Amino acid sequence: MLNEKVAKILNSIADYLEMEDDFFRVKAYRQAAHSVEVLTTDIETITREGELIKLPGIGQHIAGKIEEIIEKGSADFYEKLKEKYPVNFEELRTVEGLGPKTIKLLYQELGVKNLDDLEKEAKRHHIRRLKGMGDKKEKALLENIVFARKFRSRNLLGVVMPLAEEIKKRIDDLPQSRKVEIAGSIRRRKETVGDIDILVTTTQPQDIMDYFVSMDLVGEIIVQGPSKSTVRLKKGIECDIRVFDEEVFGAALMYFTGSKEINVELRKISISRGMKLSEYGLFKKEKRVAGKKEEDIFQALGMDYIPPELRENRGEVEAAQKGELPSLIKVDDIKGDVHLHSNWSDGKNTLEEMVQGARFKGYEYVAITEHTGSLKIANGLGEKKLIEQALEIDRLNDELDNITILKGAEVNIDLDGGLDIRDEVLQEIDVVIAAVHSGLNQGYFDLTRRIVIAMENEHVDIIAHPTGRKLQKRKESEMNLNQIFDVAQETGTLLEVNSNPVRLDLRDMNVKRALEHGCKLVVNTDAHSLSQLNNMQLGVGTARRGWAQKKDVLNTLPLKGFLKALKD
């Protein structure tokens, strides 16, 4: 799919235009890029069918650019802008305090094109001489370059969320604080997050601010004001805190949860209804009509409450207005984690420890699914070992109350689509997960074919981490997902939403696509240690972002129902 590429170019055009004074054209291109990004169908089909200009924010002009990109791989307009501003905009924007206007100034006056140039000019004290610059600004830029280099990428949700929860707890424990919430992309369960946003209500803002900036987790204070402070934590992640009155907390939480795109949308709707929405509430004239709770604001805007995970302006606003929002799956709906490893293969804990951990979580069942033979690197089990493990599982099932252990395996899909365990053995196993662990870059057609062949094997129940991506390391493999979704639907093969913080695969948009193809899912942790059992909330968050309901996710079924679903 070219969607990603098209969106990227449109966004780049917006970047360049930001340096000129054409603010509204920038907005237009950003909106168009967003429309392309959130598509669940591929843009070439839409273009072929002449439906482009029906997408929100795409008119004749931008549609022309998109057609050009699809035909030629790029657009003249974009190439010309690149020539005009040969700067690495994306790289420079990672420097805190460096925006489009300053980038333009630095390029035109000093020829700065990238981080190295910027560092050089700052060290020579050339920047302070420019209009609107000064020695403080120059010094700040110099310091921020270091962080831009070190922490260029966003951070994994699974890494940042525990840190955010720790800070929340500490502030919660202060006698001066009333309500404390984590907002921002963490609350939306986005797979990567830029920073941590904490909101507080208190009668003593100064005390909270003083405590916040002096925590031992803090490396450096970036901004400190009476209602807002920003610090950089020692781990390199930025953390904002904001203080609000109880009366406006809902409006603030809504605003700082975002996304930016839905905020814009909701403000427009407010205006069309003769009201004004800000982080201080929903106002009719000067009077605040809602603000204490998010629910009140949605209601006053004439729509259903939109759960944070859906707030991306991907159609949820319209659905909320029509009362057609899905009732999203919850962590508590999960009845069993059916992708677990123990030290029989490459896990850290014993089989019994893993089962006890799952039991403690209140699951009704689990499946132990070790790697199999050909995956030597993960100490894959051969057929003999698998049978041996089955006896151990029988023994534990006799011993333990309140939980049932299913026999499983995570078998490898080889280069031809074959599996590394014979059908006669697979037949004896309750939960057969198949996954690609090698040859991920084999190419679009071959990889698609392998997975299709595996799904057509009657013993295969689940395809684990279908696209093989690893966040910040490895892109989704090239494959025909439409075909894979169709075959999954036809064969009744379940697709996994893998909860590992690095995987989260299927990712949110692909969950949505899979559901549109009529597929069913399972959400698993793929835990290799006890602590990783906690990742379930990340996978469920991802499923929620993909609009998944309880009925779409089959490990929400009680044991009997789940086993029956596997057989069907």
Next chain:
DNA sequence: GCCGTTTTCGGCCCGACTGTTTTCAGTCG
């Protein structure tokens, strides 16, 4: 550059903080 249940022209979301400024521009979220 896009859009329209007041509009095919004239709008396009809003506020806090900082640094460089004598009243505001730039950045961030």
